[in-house]
Amino acid sequence: MLLMLAALASPRRREILRLIWRQPRSAGEIHRAMPDVTFGAVSLQLGVLADAGLVESRAEGRSRIYRVCNKRALGPLRQWLERMWDDQLWNLKLAAELEEARRGPKPQPIKKRK
Template identity: 40%
Template sequence: MSEPDVFGALANPTRREVLRLLREHGEQPVQALAARFDMRRPSLSEHLRVLRDAGLVMERPVGRQRLYALRAEPLREVADWLTPYERFWRARLAGLRDVLDGMPDD
């Protein structure tokens, strides 16, 4: 079995929005999620499948419904990967601030 593609799953804005909705509103049935998007339910189901395959959401059947919940653990990989870049940009922006602070006010 291959490594889950967390980065690939996060590349799509619809999937990022699904994760935001689950983070802010908790576990939700697919119907409630689908109501937030201007797309057919099968299209949203495909996005949910990608998120599930990447380990970013859990799917739980309850009767005839499927409930989805956020699994934030795989996002640690993303945060770990981004940390050096964040430090890089903070240093660059601090340098820019120093240059701008040293310029005369006109």
């Protein structure tokens, strides 16, 4: 429970949580909706959310789908978060991000051979 609170304190993690609140998404989709950070960063934060018991994942093909779990356990905070995310401005921003995500991948840092 304490972990949960700490996990929700980070704006980045709340952003991730919002993206998968209604509909589960792959790590890649989530990342493409947040072009300002690397994929690695997103993956780490997904790990934090998982440790807090807020999200769980299942493998699907080569992707891994993340979804919110424990919405119930969030209890009090759930309404608070949903109310915030139902705000019109939030939704406009979300739509733009998902459109961006659908369009295609972003260049990740170049890879060198070992």
